[in-house]
Amino acid sequence: MTTPGRPAEHPFLEIKDLGVAFPTEDGLVRAVEGVSLSIERGRTLAIVGESGSGKSVTAQAIMGLIDRKIATVTGEIWLDGQELIGLPADDLQALRGAQVAMIFQDPMSSLHPFYRVGDQITEAINAHRSIRAKAARAMALEMLRRVGIPAPERRIDDYPHQLSGGMRQRVMIAMALINAPKMLIADEPTTALDVTVQAQILELITSLQDEFGITVIMITHDLGIVADVADDVAVMYGGRIVEVAPTGVLYAQPEMPYTLGLLSSIPRMDRELSVRLEPIPGNPPSPIHLPLGCVFQPRCMYSDRVAGGACLSVRPDLLATAAGHLVRCHLPAEERRQISQGVLNVLAGGS
């Protein structure tokens, strides 16, 4: 399947038809199916979706963190011209932390409680190169300073529990960037933090991204923060991507009913107070018993508009509706846009 000579002009990260399935006693859990994505160097892609939509599993697949003993991974993941799926464990390990780094949702539980933060950072350095202990410590100190830890020469010998939540996430970021990776995957990096700290952490990630020229994948369920940081957005639902668009386009002209539902359920300052937040009715599908047709169909209020009940029986494809804008929906593009504009007008308080 792999072709040795790939064209020179390829996206920095390209995922083709990624599938991750976990066999369980209740049946095969298809956590991710048919996910294709690409990101250009230095850009930020947000992957948005609710719990169980497959966004974290996608990230872990890129990191090579999916345990092959308990899951099957199919498809292709090309990182800077290198195919990651099927790569030997040693090569993946060399890649992790050095080429692709990751930060997680809860910085308290993501840092080891028994080791000093400085030691955890130098451990990351030593995993990828031989360097004297003193030099490693100096690097860790410098990185802690760059991520905005006050008095880093004192904090470097602290244990994680001695730091605040925001500090811990800064330490996580320092640890992730210490080996100057080309890509950073941030898995809900602000979910466990206070709102004021959230903004600081997002700002820090964006500024470091500019400084180091890193490509960022931001995984979140919060469309509110996406607008500030992402260049492009991929919306995931039921283990697949249902809509991809440049951030501005996604907010102005969402076409997939699920995206529309997500946008209606975030509070916005520019909205009339009289407009109620609209939750999406129903629950996400079980990854074992996915609907036969469109995975969103049971919760979609527009599915009866599609002729022949295609939404019930036929899986829609992810198709381009405009340049860089892909939608997985059976509704005709015209009708989707009409629905979307109607909903957005109501949200904006217009008539």
Place this chain on the structure above:
Amino acid sequence: MAAYVVRRLILMVALLFVLTAAVFVLFTLLPGDPARLTCGKACSAQTIEANRHRLGYDQPILTQYEEFLSGLFVGRTFSADSPEPIVCNAPCLGYSFTRHEQVLTLIAKAAPTTFWLAIGAFIMWIITGISLGIFAALNHGHWPDRLVMGISLVGYSLPSFFIGLVLIFFVVIKWSWLPFPSYVSPFDNPFQFLQTMILPWIVLAVLNTAFYMRLTRNQVLETLNEDYVRTARAKGLPERTVVVKHALRAGLTPLVTAAGMDLAYLLGGAIITESIFNLPGLGALAVSSVLESDLPLITGITLVTSTVIIVANLVVDLLYAVIDPRVRLA
């Protein structure tokens, strides 16, 4: 930390006072006259009364307790008004009139046997229990895991007297692989010592190994799913480092508590195992002292073994604070 230790030590002393008082009261409430037990069947009322006075059982119980306590710190003399007074130097745990020996001497004679029994079994079950537990956890859901868990269940279900008797029957009597157990100090005859101890060690280790296999497996499985283990992998650390330095370090720490307490408990004497294998340890001594209603000896053994457990508790807590930086002792 120093203040914490001092406070714990004071608490410990207070607890021991309460404990000895409780033992004292319990055994005076028991039916049976301790003075009557000090002489044989043909015993005149006068002898009994004389003995009662010599032993101090004619004093009120509070006075008896006071004398016991002062004996601990300054020593005491039994039957001071008789021609042959018995001097018991501090720390005096009392004098056993049924055995005509100081309690401390009796305990000191029995303690090494129990010590070797406990230490040998402890090392055995810690090594096998933890390594099999880790092995099971790393093969979670596959046949090695199921095999280890199955063995654990069997070991867990077998009572120690049963294993002990079966081992004696086959290994000693039927196959004559080992001579009948007869305790000697390891310093006198190391070979016979090992021949005697190997079976009791196995008996004591089986049950605990079963328990520690399960405990270790569950702990390691739990920590392998921790976020910080995922972080360690995401850093690009070798799997070996991830497992040993990150998962095991955190997963095995709670075992310190369990291991410390189990060892301390065993140091107080393994009653069944010592009886089966005829080992003259603290457990066997405790059983016979109860059967003989030997109050001084019972009190002495209670005091010593509970001291061991309380001290072990303190040591475990201090050790835990050293291992886990989140634990602040204050």
